[in-house]
Amino acid sequence: MNNQDCLVSVVITTYKRPLFILQRAIESVLKQTHTNLEIFVVDDQPEDRQRIRQIQETIHAYKDPRLSYIGLKEHGGACKARNVGIQHANGDFIAFLDDDDCWLPQKIEKQLEGFINEDIGMVYSPYINIADQSSEKVFIPCQKSGDLTQDLLWFNCIGGCSMTLIRSKILKICGVFDESLLSCQDYDLWMRIAQCSSIQFVPFVGIKKFDRRDSITNNIHATNQGFNIFIQKYQHLYQQFPNIYNYRLNLQGYRMIRMKSFKNAWLYYKRALHVKFFSRYNILWPFRGYYHLLKITIKKHLYSANA
Structure with missing residues (x-):
């Protein structure tokens, strides 16, 4: 057919x-x-x-x-x-x-x-x-x-x-x-x-x-629960590719920084270091996360000053 x-x-x-x-x-x-x-x-x-x-x-x-x-x-x-x-x-x-x-x-x-x-x-x-x-x-x-x-x-x-x-x-x-x-x-x-x-x-x-504000991706608990189970399910694959595994953990840490969940961000960052200590992602993703927050803070101050 x-x-x-x-x-x-x-x-x-x-x-x-x-x-x-x-x-x-x-x-x-x-x-x-x-x-x-x-x-x-x-x-x-x-x-x-x-x-x-x-x-x-x-x-x-x-x-x-x-x-x-x-x-x-x-x-x-x-x-x-x-x-x-x-x-x-x-x-x-x-x-x-x-x-x-x-x-x-x-x-x-x-x-x-x-x-x-x-x-x-x-x-x-x-x-x-x-x-x-x-x-x-x-x-x-x-x-x-x-x-x-x-x-x-x-x-x-x-x-x-x-x-x-x-x-x-x-x-x-x-x-x-x-x-x-x-x-x-x-x-x-x-x-x-x-x-x-x-x-x-x-x-x-x-x-x-x-896009909507009530999305699951904006819920810290749901985001972490799903991510951690996913990582555990496919641990056998991630262990074959430590560079990808390191990237994935850093990316999740970056998302936590954007959501202002700094404790969770630090936990993911430590896991990423444990998987692969010498990785450019260990510098790139934390920098991008805090740079994002800095831009938001500056915009808020400029808006308040002009209001």
């Missing part, structure tokens, strides 16, 4: 998102040029009966038989919601869309073209990052195809769930989202997919990602 004829399952997970934002996500899927879709809106807010009714009425109003509502019986988090969507999926391919992101009309069509052979388990694409109403920037991932295992050890060079399209049978081989992780859930799945299949880069910008 030609990939363009295949059924694609789309899982939209939602939790406490304003209805108009969820509608934006749903409508971006309904407008896809690839029309052979089944679309599941998985609601992770079972305690709000009024919101459940509003979402169900919204879905019903579209009058599109491809669109279905799934309500979780108890709050389980985004990965639980995605895994429930996977359980309901019948498609040859599966795509995930966060409720505050949206797709451009050719997203699925173009990504399906990336599955040029059966060895490819997932494709990924660049996206437009929108920080506020006046700031849009195209983010281009690592642009590599094939075995991305070593590339992913450096950092999540693929991006989030909304940027990918996955061959469904690959999830039966490498597993689904790890619900024990508070962060790095997508990163962890990408790493497992990379170890059991090829990954293909498709140079088509088809996703709009909207």
Whole structure:
């Protein structure tokens, strides 16, 4: 069967998102040029009966038989919601869309073209990052195809769930989202997919990602919990590449500095020194972190002086 004829399952997970934002996500899927879709809106807010009714009425109003509502019986988090969507999926391919992101009309069509052979388990694409109403920037991932295992050890060079399209049978081989992780859930799945299949880069910008302040990546506890479990899971790989391991620990320390969690930053820095004492990253990342804070401090003082 030609990939363009295949059924694609789309899982939209939602939790406490304003209805108009969820509608934006749903409508971006309904407008896809690839029309052979089944679309599941998985609601992770079972305690709000009024919101459940509003979402169900919204879905019903579209009058599109491809669109279905799934309500979780108890709050389980985004990965639980995605895994429930996977359980309901019948498609040859599966795509995930966060409720505050949206797709451009050719997203699925173009990504399906990336599955040029059966060895490819997932494709990924660049996206437009929108920080506020006046700031849009195209983010281009690592642009590599094939075995991305070593590339992913450096950092999540693929991006989030909304940027990918996955061959469904690959999830039966490498597993689904790890619900024990508070962060790095997508990163962890990408790493497992990379170890059991090829990954293909498709140079088509088809996703709009909207930054938000309540993101998991802004939660210190969640960020550290997910990172440390990820490192432990793939310790056998990191030990083969001490330079990458050192870089990864320094990068996490840099993120902690940016989040003003200096104690955690120091702990990661010490671990990085233990992995590889003589490394340029031991100087580069702490410098970049504190330089970032210095710039913010200077800007605040200048703003206060001019106010």
